[in-house]
Amino acid sequence: MNETSSLQGADGVPRPGGTTAAAGLLRALLKGPLPLYLPAALFLLAFFIVPLGYVVVMSLTEPRPGLGNFTALLGSRHFLMVLLQTLQTAALVTVCALLLGYPLAYVAAGPARRLGGVLLGVIALSFWTSFLVRTYAWMVIFGRQGPLSHWLASLGWRPPPSLLFTSTGATVAMTHAMVPFMVMAVYAVMKRIDERYVRAAQSLGAHPLRAFALVYLPLSLPGVVNGCTLVFITTLGFYVMPVLLGSPNQQMISGVIGDQIEQVLDFGAASAMSVILLLVVLALFWLYHRFVGLDRLWSR
Amino acid sequence: MSDRESKFELSRRHFLGASLAGTAVAALPPFMRKAQADDNVLYVNTWGGNWEKAAQEFLFAPFTHDTGIQIRTVSPISFAKLATQARSGQYEFDVTTLGLAEIARANAANLIKPAQGNIDESKLWPGAVYANGVATHAFANLIAYHKNSFPNGHPHNWADFWDLQTFPGSRSLQRYPVRVLAFALMADGVPPEQLFPYDLDRAFAALDRIKPAIRVWWTQGPQSQQLLRDTEVDMIGIWNDYATNIQESSEQPVEVIWDQALIDKSCWVVAKGTPRAHNAWRLIESIAHNAEGMAKFCAVDESGPLNPEAFAHMDAKSAANAPTNQAHLSKAVVLDGVALLPQLDEIAARFDRWISS
Numbered sequence: 193m194n195e196t197s198s199l200q201g202a203d204g205v206p207r208p209g210g211t212t213a214a215a216g217l218l219r220a221l222l223k224g225p226l227p228l229y230l231p232a233a234l235f236l237l238a239f240f241i242v243p244l245g246y247v248v249v250m251s252l253t254e255p256r257p258g259l260g261n262f263t264a265l266l267g268s269r270h271f272l273m274v275l276l277q278t279l280q281t282a283a284l285v286t287v288c289a290l291l292l293g294y295p296l297a298y299v300a301a302g303p304a305r306r307l308g309g310v311l312l313g314v315i316a317l318s319f320w321t322s323f324l325v326r327t328y329a330w331m332v333i334f335g336r337q338g339p340l341s342h343w344l345a346s347l348g349w350r351p352p353p354s355l356l357f358t359s360t361g362a363t364v365a366m367t368h369a370m371v372p373f374m375v376m377a378v379y380a381v382m383k384r385i386d387e388r389y390v391r392a393a394q395s396l397g398a399h400p401l402r403a404f405a406l407v408y409l410p411l412s413l414p415g416v417v418n419g420c421t422l423v424f425i426t427t428l429g430f431y432v433m434p435v436l437l438g439s440p441n442q443q444m445i446s447g448v449i450g451d452q453i454e455q456v457l458d459f460g461a462a463s464a465m466s467v468i469l470l471l472v473v474l475a476l477f478w479l480y481h482r483f484v485g486l487d488r489l490w491s492r
Numbered sequence: 493m494s495d496r497e498s499k500f501e502l503s504r505r506h507f508l509g510a511s512l513a514g515t516a517v518a519a520l521p522p523f524m525r526k527a528q529a530d531d532n533v534l535y536v537n538t539w540g541g542n543w544e545k546a547a548q549e550f551l552f553a554p555f556t557h558d559t560g561i562q563i564r565t566v567s568p569i570s571f572a573k574l575a576t577q578a579r580s581g582q583y584e585f586d587v588t589t590l591g592l593a594e595i596a597r598a599n600a601a602n603l604i605k606p607a608q609g610n611i612d613e614s615k616l617w618p619g620a621v622y623a624n625g626v627a628t629h630a631f632a633n634l635i636a637y638h639k640n641s642f643p644n645g646h647p648h649n650w651a652d653f654w655d656l657q658t659f660p661g662s663r664s665l666q667r668y669p670v671r672v673l674a675f676a677l678m679a680d681g682v683p684p685e686q687l688f689p690y691d692l693d694r695a696f697a698a699l700d701r702i703k704p705a706i707r708v709w710w711t712q713g714p715q716s717q718q719l720l721r722d723t724e725v726d727m728i729g730i731w732n733d734y735a736t737n738i739q740e741s742s743e744q745p746v747e748v749i750w751d752q753a754l755i756d757k758s759c760w761v762v763a764k765g766t767p768r769a770h771n772a773w774r775l776i777e778s779i780a781h782n783a784e785g786m787a788k789f790c791a792v793d794e795s796g797p798l799n800p801e802a803f804a805h806m807d808a809k810s811a812a813n814a815p816t817n818q819a820h821l822s823k824a825v826v827l828d829g830v831a832l833l834p835q836l837d838e839i840a841a842r843f844d845r846w847i848s849s
Contacts, residue, residue, distance in 0.1 A: 270849050336724055356724065357707045440709050443848055455667065456844045 213487055247463045254460030261464035278445040282427035288367040289423050293374030301382035319372035327436050330365040331356060362438035366430055374419040381415025421480050425473055445469055533562045534771050537588035540567035546792035550785040555778040561771055578603050578764050586772040589758045593670050596829035599623040605762040610773040616780055617800055623830055625759030626780050629795045632815035633671050634753035636735040639745040641726035649751045653727055654679035654702050661726030664719050667709035669843035671754055675729060678752050688831035696846055732815045733794030753824040
C-alpha cells in the first residue's frame with residue numbers, strides 16, 4: 193500500500209502526502225473531532241454496512257449454508273454470459289459517453305465563456321431531470337409511434353426500426369444519462385490546464401492538432417480516467433433503463449438480480465449475484481487506486 | 493384487477509419467504525391482535541381501492557345488515573400474511589381471496605380451513621367449492637390484436653398467436669409462467685381437457701418458437717394496456733377487461749379473441765386457526781348467495797360472476813363483456829391449480845431460466 197501511494201499520478205505529477213489512504217484515514221479518524229463524523233458514520237453503518245452484510249450472509253446461508261450459490265453461479269454459462277454482457281455494455285456506454293463528453297467538455301472549458309456556460313447549463317439541466325422521467329421520455333422517443341420512427345420513415349426507411357425494447361435503445365439512453373458525469377469529470381481537469389502550454393507548443397511550430405495531441409490531451413487524461421471509471425462502474429449497476437428500455441433477451445446483471453427476487457424468490461442466488469457484482473466493482477476500484485489513487489476521484 | 497397481478501409469483505415469494513417472515517413476527521404492528529374470539533367483527537383482506545369500495549358496498553354491507561357483524565378491511569391481499577399468521581397465531585385477517593393456483597398451494601400447505609361442514613355445497617352452483625374455497629368471480633386471459641396489423645386474414649386462437657409465418661408481427665405476454673405455459677400448449681394443439689398437468693417439455697419447446705417475437709413481457713396490468721394502446725405490439729395476451737376497454741377507447745381498431753381464453757377465479761377462503769372462523773364462513777356463504785350484490789360488484793371490478801343467478805341482475809353490456817357468460821365460458825379453458833400443484837415450483841424456476849437464456 194505504501195509503495196502505491198508514492199507512485200506518480202497518471203498526470204506525471206508526484207502526489208502529495210506520502211501516506212496511504214487507509215492509514216491516513218485511520219489517523220484522521222482518531223485525530224479528528226469525533227462528533228463531526230459520527231452521525232454520518234452511524235447512518236452509513238446502520239443503513240449501508242449492516243444491510244450489505246446481511247446480503248453477504250444471505251448469499252452464504254440461503255437456502256443452506258456454504259458456497260453453493262457461488263459455485264452454481266460461476267458454473268452457469270448463462271450467468272457468466274450475463275456478467276460478460278453487462279461488462280460489454282458498460283464498456284460501450286463508457287466509450288460513447290467519452291466520445292460525446294470529451295469534445296463537449298473541451299468546448300465548455302475553452303475560451304468561449306458564454307458558450308461554455310450555456311453548454312454546462314444544458315448538461316446540468318439534463319442531469320437534474322428525474323431519471324425516471326428521462327427513461328419514460330426515451331420510451332416515447334423510441335416507441336413504434338414515436339418521433340424517431342416517424343422521422344426514419346419519412347427518410348424512406350420502411351418499416352422503420354423500433355429501438356424500444358432493444359439493447360441498442362438501452363445503450364443510447366444510458367449513454368445520455370452518463371454524459372453529464374463524463375463532462376463534469378473531464379471539465380474539472382481541463383479547466384485547470386494552463387492554455388499557455390498549448391500556445392507555447394504552437395509558437396514553437398506545432399500544428400494545432402499536434403499541439404492538442406501532444407500537450408493538451410495528455411494533460412486532460414486524468415479527467416478521462418476519472419470520468420471513465422465513474423461511468424463504467426455506475427453503468428455496471430444500472431437497473432431502471434435496461435429493464436424498461438432493453439431487450440428481454442439481453443438483460444444486464446441488475447435486471448437478472450431483480451428477477452431472482454421478484455419472479456423466482458431465490459434470495460440466496462440474488463444475494464450471491466449482488467456480491468459478485470460488488471466484488472467486480474471493488475476489483476475495479478482497486479485497480480483504479482493502484483494506478484491512480486482513490487482520493488483522486490473526489491479531489492480536483 | 494390487481495387481483496391477477498403476478499399472483500402466483502407473489503404467492504411463491506411469500507411462501508418461501510414465510511420462513512424468513514416468521515422471524516419478523518416480533519415486530520408486528522400493534523393493530524394485530526392476539527387470537528381471540530370477537531363476536532361482532534370480522535377482518536377481511538382486500539385489494540383496496542375500487543375493489544374494496546365495491547366489495548364493501550355490495551358484498552359486505554348486506555352481510556352486516558343481516559347479522560350485525562362489522563367488517564374491517566386489511567389491504568392489500570397478501571399470501572405472505574396468510575402464511576405468517578397461521579404460524580404466529582396472530583390474525584390480521586380472517587378471510588381473503590386467492591387465485592386458482594394460489595388456493596391449491598394454500599390448501600396443500602394447510603393454511604386455510606376445510607369447507608366441508610362449514611358451507612352447504614348442495615345449495616351452490618356446480619363447481620363453486622374449489623380446494624376449500626368458494627369461487628365467486630373470474631377473469632380471463634385472452635388475445636387482443638390490432639386489426640390493421642394483419643390485413644391478410646385475422647388470427648383466431650393461440651395457434652395463430654404462435655404462427656409467425658402467417659401472422660408476422662410483435663407480441664407481448666404477461667410474465668406469469670403458469671398462464672404462459674397453458675397458452676403455449678394450446679398453441680401446440682393440446683386439447684383443453686388434456687392441458688393439466690402440463691407437459692413441460694412440450695410447452696417449453698413451443699415457447700422457443702415464439703421467443704423472438706415477444707418484444708416485451710409485461711408485469712403490470714396498466715403496462716399491458718399501454719403496449720396495446722400505443723400499438724407497441726401487434727398482438728398481446730391480456731386480461732379481458734383491459735382488452736375490452738382498449739377496444740372501446742382506442743383510435744386503432746382492436747379485436748378481442750374469446751376463443752381459448754384462460755379463466756382464473758377468485759376464491760374466498762378462511763384463514764386456518766382463526767377464532768372467528770364461524771362468522772367468516774357465514775360471510776362467505778352470504779357473498780356466495782348474494783347474486784345481486786355479486787352482479788354489481790363484478791360490474792365495477794369488470795370480472796365475471798360465477799353464480800349463474802347473478803346474470804339476471806346485470807345490464808346487457810356488463811353481461812356481454814363478462815368472461816363467465818355462457819357464450820364465453822363455453823369457449824374458454826379454466827386453470828386447474830390443483831392439477832398443477834406438484835409442478836408449480838419447477839414451472840417458476842424453469843421459466844425463469846428459459847426467459848433469460
